[in-house]
Amino acid sequence: MKTFILAAIRCSLMFTAVTASVFCIRPAQAYTVTLEQMGSNVVANGSGPINLTGLTFLMQGIAGAVIKAANPAFILTGATVGVDIYEGITGPTSFGSGGIFFPTISSGDPVG
DSSP states (O other): OHHHHHHHHHHHHHHHHHHHHGGGGOOOOOOEEEEETTTTEEEEEEOOOOOOTOOOEEEEEEEOOOEEESSSSEEEBSOOOEEEEEEEEOOOOSSSOOEEEEEEEOOOOOOO
16 A cells, blocks of 8 residues: 555656656746947847737838837837737837937847
């Protein structure tokens, strides 16, 4: 009887160890953009995963670098290229007062 109980405990522990990773909840991650003034320039750097789950594909278009400060606020970086446009993005609705700002120079991979 004692052997049976120990075997049952071992099986239970092994099952828990094997299936625990299936039930782990991963923290939400977001693509983060940091705007930083460097001399007379403003530099945008971004990092993190972009998860399209929950977004609705709207259309394809052409986009270049721009910052739209309000209603809705968004930042696009990189060269002017063909892009897929999605709706349903959440985040800040305003980066302050102002309109649309176009950079004089833009480089890097397009993202926004």
